[in-house]
Amino acid sequence: MSLLINFSIFPLDKGESVSQYVARAVKIIKDSGLICELGPMGTSIEGEWDEVMDVVTRCFEELKRDCSRVYLGITGDYRKKGKDRITAKVKSVEEKL
Amino acid sequence: MSLLINFSIFPLDKGESVSQYVARAVKIIKDSGLICELGPMGTSIEGEWDEVMDVVTRCFEELKRDCSRVYLGITGDYRKKGKDRITAKVKSVEEKL
Amino acid sequence: MSLLINFSIFPLDKGESVSQYVARAVKIIKDSGLICELGPMGTSIEGEWDEVMDVVTRCFEELKRDCSRVYLGITGDYRKKGKDRITAKVKSVEEKL
Amino acid sequence: MSLLINFSIFPLDKGESVSQYVARAVKIIKDSGLICELGPMGTSIEGEWDEVMDVVTRCFEELKRDCSRVYLGITGDYRKKGKDRITAKVKSVEEKL
Numbered sequence: 001m002s003l004l005i006n007f008s009i010f011p012l013d014k015g016e017s018v019s020q021y022v023a024r025a026v027k028i029i030k031d032s033g034l035i036c037e038l039g040p041m042g043t044s045i046e047g048e049w050d051e052v053m054d055v056v057t058r059c060f061e062e063l064k065r066d067c068s069r070v071y072l073g074i075t076g077d078y079r080k081k082g083k084d085r086i087t088a089k090v091k092s093v094e095e096k097l
Numbered sequence: 098m099s100l101l102i103n104f105s106i107f108p109l110d111k112g113e114s115v116s117q118y119v120a121r122a123v124k125i126i127k128d129s130g131l132i133c134e135l136g137p138m139g140t141s142i143e144g145e146w147d148e149v150m151d152v153v154t155r156c157f158e159e160l161k162r163d164c165s166r167v168y169l170g171i172t173g174d175y176r177k178k179g180k181d182r183i184t185a186k187v188k189s190v191e192e193k194l
Numbered sequence: 195m196s197l198l199i200n201f202s203i204f205p206l207d208k209g210e211s212v213s214q215y216v217a218r219a220v221k222i223i224k225d226s227g228l229i230c231e232l233g234p235m236g237t238s239i240e241g242e243w244d245e246v247m248d249v250v251t252r253c254f255e256e257l258k259r260d261c262s263r264v265y266l267g268i269t270g271d272y273r274k275k276g277k278d279r280i281t282a283k284v285k286s287v288e289e290k291l
Numbered sequence: 292m293s294l295l296i297n298f299s300i301f302p303l304d305k306g307e308s309v310s311q312y313v314a315r316a317v318k319i320i321k322d323s324g325l326i327c328e329l330g331p332m333g334t335s336i337e338g339e340w341d342e343v344m345d346v347v348t349r350c351f352e353e354l355k356r357d358c359s360r361v362y363l364g365i366t367g368d369y370r371k372k373g374k375d376r377i378t379a380k381v382k383s384v385e386e387k388l
Contacts, residue, residue: 006297006332008366016207016263016370019380023387030388037331040380041297041366044331049157053150060146064175069210073267073366074171075299075332078161079307089310089331096314097321103200103235105269110307113273113360116283120290127291134234137283138200138269141234166307170269170364172202172235176210186213186234193217194224243351247344254340258369268365272355 003049004085005076008042009059011067021067025059032058035086042073046086049078100146101182102173105139106156108164118164122156129155132183139170143183146175197243198279199270202236203253205261215261219253226252229280236267240280243272294340295376296367299333300350302358312358316350323349326377333364337377340369 009025010018026043029036032055035046045052056074063070082088106122107115123140126133129152132143142149153171160167179185203219204212220237223230226249229240239246250268257264276282300316301309317334320327323346326337336343347365354361373379 004331006330010206012204012206012212013210015209018206019383020387023384026384027388038381038384039297039330040295040328040335040337040377041368042332046331049154053154057146057150060175064177068177070173070175071265072171072173072175074169074173075364076167076169076171077332078157078167078169080161080165086331090329092310093314093317093329096311097318101234103233107303109301109303109309112306113304115303116286117290120287123287124291135284135287136200136233137198137231137238137240137280138236138271143234168362172267174235183234187232189213190217190220190232193214194221243348247348251340251344254369258371262371264367264369266365266367266369268363268367270361270363270365272351272361272363274355274359 006042009072012069106169109166200236203266206263297333300363303360
């Protein structure tokens with residue numbers, strides 16, 4: 001089984017440039033050891049539900065330390081069968097192009 | 098402090114009509130006792146991070162019992178100050194119309 | 195046929211309180227005459243694709259007049275059959291609770 | 292100025308495997324000539340508002356030809372200054388890691 005999410009998180013009270021806050025979240029994701037891929041509109045993460053949600057929770061806790069408003073988006077795609085979906089999904093589409 | 102989310106979850110392997118699956122998730126949300134509001138494109142839920150995410154997790158576990166592919170979307174808005182934001186946000190916008 | 199969307203839009207360069215900007219978008223949506231419903235995490239809008247997207251475009255143009263960074267989210271659900279889905283979807287779930 | 296979106300679209304009435312439908316949308320995006328990047332949870336597209344939304348509209352029209360229910364998600368990030376943001380945003384975060 002495999003849960004794949006796209007995750008984005010950023011503060012609303014720090015002005016227009018938020019990449020230093022995003023980087024603090026991305027560091028937590030990378031350090032987690034989960035399979036992940038940084039993209040222009042979010043980071044894709046693959047794993048079991050509990051481990052993925054644990055990482056998301058730690059990113060949120062990191063930002064709320066010094067941000068008074070935080071926005072986040074998660075889209076998730078769970079499939080009973082399948083693994084390495086972070087690369088398999090793109091490959092499956094590209095084969096059909 | 099207050100976390101407000103919009104949450105939607107549905108199976109991809111059950112055909113075009115998914116409301117019976119959505120209803121199983123909504124029942125869990127309502128039974129949780131958290132402040133919530135059912136809308137046409139998702140359910141808004143307000144609470145502490147852990148209690149909101151616990152409900153989301155239980156909805157996911159309910160659907161994965163008999164669904165082989167599940168899609169979900171969460172958008173979250175956390176604010177250090179504020180409560181009853183599920184009604185206050187709409188009121189704040191309407192006052193400015 | 196019927197397209198139903200949830201739509202949210204807000205600036206990132208105006209600090210933590212953004213309801214006056216959200217209100218400018220909501221005014222455009224309401225004045226459009228399309229069926230809509232203001233919620234805590236976005237506004238639901240129902241209509242034909244072109245008329246819904248035209249309203250979204252006008253909201254974006256309104257905010258970019260004086261905002262240097264704008265974030266927006268759209269989730270859409272199109273169904274060939276069905277109308278008044280903005281109320282019918284909620285009713286369909288509530289009947290199954 | 293630059294609009295960057297993450298875009299996903301898929302049918303709900305075609306069962307669990309939807310990559311052939313996703314591929315039809317991705318083909319339209321790639322053929323548009325806009326800067327784009329296929330990811331595991333959506334395709335990032337960069338351009339002017341009208342050209343990006345025109346591509347999204349054509350993807351929707353392609354799928355509704357033979358799908359009776361279609362779900363789509365768009366998250367957009369507009370910035371007055373900046374270009375090549377599809378690569379610049381990731382680079383800006385990676386520099387801070």
